[in-house]
Amino acid sequence: MVIAAAPRHLQTIRVRYAESDQMGFAHHGAYVVWLEEARISWLRAVGASYRALEESGVFMPVVECTIRYRKSLRFDDVAELETTVSVRGPSRMSFTTIVRHEGVDCAEGTVTVAAVTRAGRPTRIPADVLAALDASN
Amino acid sequence: MVIAAAPRHLQTIRVRYAESDQMGFAHHGAYVVWLEEARISWLRAVGASYRALEESGVFMPVVECTIRYRKSLRFDDVAELETTVSVRGPSRMSFTTIVRHEGVDCAEGTVTVAAVTRAGRPTRIPADVLAALDASN
Amino acid sequence: MVIAAAPRHLQTIRVRYAESDQMGFAHHGAYVVWLEEARISWLRAVGASYRALEESGVFMPVVECTIRYRKSLRFDDVAELETTVSVRGPSRMSFTTIVRHEGVDCAEGTVTVAAVTRAGRPTRIPADVLAALDASN
Amino acid sequence: MVIAAAPRHLQTIRVRYAESDQMGFAHHGAYVVWLEEARISWLRAVGASYRALEESGVFMPVVECTIRYRKSLRFDDVAELETTVSVRGPSRMSFTTIVRHEGVDCAEGTVTVAAVTRAGRPTRIPADVLAALDASN
Numbered sequence: 001m002v003i004a005a006a007p008r009h010l011q012t013i014r015v016r017y018a019e020s021d022q023m024g025f026a027h028h029g030a031y032v033v034w035l036e037e038a039r040i041s042w043l044r045a046v047g048a049s050y051r052a053l054e055e056s057g058v059f060m061p062v063v064e065c066t067i068r069y070r071k072s073l074r075f076d077d078v079a080e081l082e083t084t085v086s087v088r089g090p091s092r093m094s095f096t097t098i099v100r101h102e103g104v105d106c107a108e109g110t111v112t113v114a115a116v117t118r119a120g121r122p123t124r125i126p127a128d129v130l131a132a133l134d135a136s137n
Numbered sequence: 138m139v140i141a142a143a144p145r146h147l148q149t150i151r152v153r154y155a156e157s158d159q160m161g162f163a164h165h166g167a168y169v170v171w172l173e174e175a176r177i178s179w180l181r182a183v184g185a186s187y188r189a190l191e192e193s194g195v196f197m198p199v200v201e202c203t204i205r206y207r208k209s210l211r212f213d214d215v216a217e218l219e220t221t222v223s224v225r226g227p228s229r230m231s232f233t234t235i236v237r238h239e240g241v242d243c244a245e246g247t248v249t250v251a252a253v254t255r256a257g258r259p260t261r262i263p264a265d266v267l268a269a270l271d272a273s274n
Numbered sequence: 275m276v277i278a279a280a281p282r283h284l285q286t287i288r289v290r291y292a293e294s295d296q297m298g299f300a301h302h303g304a305y306v307v308w309l310e311e312a313r314i315s316w317l318r319a320v321g322a323s324y325r326a327l328e329e330s331g332v333f334m335p336v337v338e339c340t341i342r343y344r345k346s347l348r349f350d351d352v353a354e355l356e357t358t359v360s361v362r363g364p365s366r367m368s369f370t371t372i373v374r375h376e377g378v379d380c381a382e383g384t385v386t387v388a389a390v391t392r393a394g395r396p397t398r399i400p401a402d403v404l405a406a407l408d409a410s411n
Numbered sequence: 412m413v414i415a416a417a418p419r420h421l422q423t424i425r426v427r428y429a430e431s432d433q434m435g436f437a438h439h440g441a442y443v444v445w446l447e448e449a450r451i452s453w454l455r456a457v458g459a460s461y462r463a464l465e466e467s468g469v470f471m472p473v474v475e476c477t478i479r480y481r482k483s484l485r486f487d488d489v490a491e492l493e494t495t496v497s498v499r500g501p502s503r504m505s506f507t508t509i510v511r512h513e514g515v516d517c518a519e520g521t522v523t524v525a526a527v528t529r530a531g532r533p534t535r536i537p538a539d540v541l542a543a544l545d546a547s548n
Contacts, residue, residue, distance in 0.1 A: 020433035028199040032166040051350040062165040076325040159294035188487040213462040302473040306440040336439040340477040
């Protein structure tokens with residue numbers, strides 16, 4: 001069940017030297033961190049602070065992550081992350097992010113998070129996140 | 138086309154403090170690094186050194202990565218990584234790793250790598266890797 | 275021998291979730307990566323691209339790093355990195371970076387890098403980096 | 412005030428691929444994580460679990476870290492970490508770790524940690540850690 005489609009959100013990152021590997025490219029693990037930054041930036045853009053969410057007792061651990069790598073990025077490249085979101089049921093959201101460099105799609109990742117309480121029990125995605133999502137459509 | 142099924146390979150890791158996050162669990166990005174370690178360890182177990190492979194001009198960048206997270210790991214947990222491999226065509230291999238803690242499957246990841254030359258052109262998986270794979274079945 | 279004092283350079287970073295640890299703070303290892311980003315940003319500000327430097331055959335590996343941590347940063351904090359540089363002899367530069375959050379000095383690090391060739395032999399800091407340094411004073 | 416000198420403790424690590432950078436060496440930030448692993452391993456060796464320490468309400472954040480890099484390590488290198496400890500006053504410990512590869516000292520780091528409560532207030536290093544330290548001399 002998809003109850004809302006999110007607005008497209010853009011964010012840029014610059015590949016850090018520490019993220020390069022000896023192949024001369026951004027290590028594939030760095031993308032996982034960028035996608036996380038894109039999710040948090042997306043939430044900020046719709047008016048929700050992930051930090052405040054956790055402080056209010058709602059956590060959103062990742063339950064699934066898929067990334068397809070098409071074209072490598074290099075240290076110092078500036079990449080544009082385009083993120084869209086779909087809400088799947090009352091407690092899950094999926095974020096799809098395209099990593100683009102100089103107009104070329106270099107990678108695409110989809111990450112699903114599940115809202116849980118501090119004790120790890122499933123909980124509903126907060127109403128204000130859903131409302132912000134609705135308002136932005 | 139799957140031309141060989143690899144032997145099951147076991148490796149253990151201990152969750153590093155730096156890999157924990159403020160949720161109190163191993164960050165989901167750490168698993169990507171563990172799966173890489175499991176791949177390299179798998180190659181070592183069948184007699185192939187990934188370092189030597191790169192020195193000979195064969196690189197194996199990741200082209201796809203999917204991880205499902207079922208149960209969180211914590212700092213200091215010792216996890217067992219069980220890896221099996223399938224060869225898909227002449228230049229691709231897929232590694233599936235189960236991350237297990239105290240007998241419980243905590244996560245499962247599949248990573249596909251593509252053999253390429255230093256210039257990034259597709260190349261065949263080296264014959265000795267395939268032979269080692271065959272010999273171990 | 276200090277032959278030039280660099281201009282003060284400012285850069286901001288936002289603490290990533292992956293950089294938090296289970297103590298609830300930015301892991302002390304993250305600062306090492308931020309200081310590197312500050313160095314590269316400093317070079318960019320004086321007109322030098324570290325990426326271009328490496329492509330021209332000059333590498334600047336770290337030979338010493340000291341960081342004092344005074345006040346912890348948290349996930350999502352925006353920190354200001356203030357960097358000054360001194361050139362020590364023909365092949366070494368030291369970068370001192372203050373990590374500041376909401377006007378408070380939270381950490382201070384000094385990193386010394388040595389210019390080397392691809393083969394690892396000491397070489398001089400490129401003249402244009404020195405010239406840029408001089409011009410900015 | 413140094414009230415105890417710790418036993419020498421050895422641990423080995425293997426450089427991970429993700430820890431390599433485009434210079435072809437282990438990134439200098441990786442050593443920070445290794446030193447942390449060496450500290451936690453040292454504590455384990457004297458009978459103290461850092462995880463249990465935190466669960467009991469004693470945290471040991473890093474207050475200062477200095478690393479000197481002499482010879483680079485590469486991906487897949489197996490390094491030996493030799494750690495000694497000194498206790499400085501009632502609430503601070505300093506760990507000095509030599510990173511050795513094939514008998515050669517490649518780096519040396521000293522990290523000082525301060526015992527604090529969950530609320531961040533200074534506290535004493537637990538008596539059993541000190542006793543274990545004494546017993547091992």
